[in-house]
Amino acid sequence: MTRFALPRKRSVIAVVAAIAMLAAGLWLARPASADAPPEGIDVSGHQGDVDWGAVAGAGIQFAMIKATEGTSYTNDHFAQQYVGSYEAGLIRGAYHFGLPNVSSGADQANYLVDHGGGWSADNQTLPATLDIEWNPYGAACYGMSAGSLVAWTHDFLNTYKARTGRDALVYTAASWWNDCMAGSTDFVASNPLWIAHYGVSTPNMPNGWPVYTFWQYTSTGSVPGVSGNCDRNIFNGSRDRLIALANNTP
Numbered sequence: 001m002t003r004f005a006l007p008r009k010r011s012v013i014a015v016v017a018a019i020a021m022l023a024a025g026l027w028l029a030r031p032a033s034a035d036a037p038p039e040g041i042d043v044s045g046h047q048g049d050v051d052w053g054a055v056a057g058a059g060i061q062f063a064m065i066k067a068t069e070g071t072s073y074t075n076d077h078f079a080q081q082y083v084g085s086y087e088a089g090l091i092r093g094a095y096h097f098g099l100p101n102v103s104s105g106a107d108q109a110n111y112l113v114d115h116g117g118g119w120s121a122d123n124q125t126l127p128a129t130l131d132i133e134w135n136p137y138g139a140a141c142y143g144m145s146a147g148s149l150v151a152w153t154h155d156f157l158n159t160y161k162a163r164t165g166r167d168a169l170v171y172t173a174a175s176w177w178n179d180c181m182a183g184s185t186d187f188v189a190s191n192p193l194w195i196a197h198y199g200v201s202t203p204n205m206p207n208g209w210p211v212y213t214f215w216q217y218t219s220t221g222s223v224p225g226v227s228g229n230c231d232r233n234i235f236n237g238s239r240d241r242l243i244a245l246a247n248n249t250p
Helices: 018-023 052-057 078-087 105-114 146-164 174-180 239-247
Strands: 039-043 062-069 091-097 129-131 169-172 193-196 214-221 230-235
Touching: 039 214, 052 078, 062 078, 062 105, 062 230, 078 091, 091 105, 091 169, 091 239, 105 146, 129 146, 169 174
Parallel strands: 039 062, 062 091, 091 129, 129 169, 169 193, 193 214
Antiparallel strands: 039 230, 214 230
């Protein structure tokens, strides 16, 4: 997901009552003991075209695929990766690398949707993800205050929901969120969390989120059909719950 290995996160965990979260409509995965949690990958233009038949044959059940960044970059391999994963039977989702210091959240959400990051109720398409984390081009927090970053994130997520009818996922790391977003809890009740934390048995959580929906646990995974390393992820629940998240059903 990132252009560099994520540092080990500082542990900052704030427990929020799960009942209140469910009442607010958050998609929290519901683990089912009868099913192993689905494994997935995420890819970008760095991986090039992917042999999705080989990926599916290796037991991978979902794929997150970079679509856009800012308002000027699109993944040249997005069509092959997004359509190919669907045709191989994987559950797929697009993601957008946010650059809050470049343009408004609304502009970037519209750019994502206009370039393939929408949603459809087809059993295999997840709502897209906003990837918001360390700035790879400059100051870690984009030279912006926490309040400005929170407002930008609201702008992006509200626009995406207005365009698609779905709440986007949020991808981040606990240390970045707690530092740059001042541990905002504004999105806990609406946007499923995709957390990044490597080399641990349990990921650190950003302030407010009691559970993750997806966990990116390594950036050096190896999967048949993918050139070089790729990020590996796990869903916090059963395959039935993953399909329910895709379809927006209880």
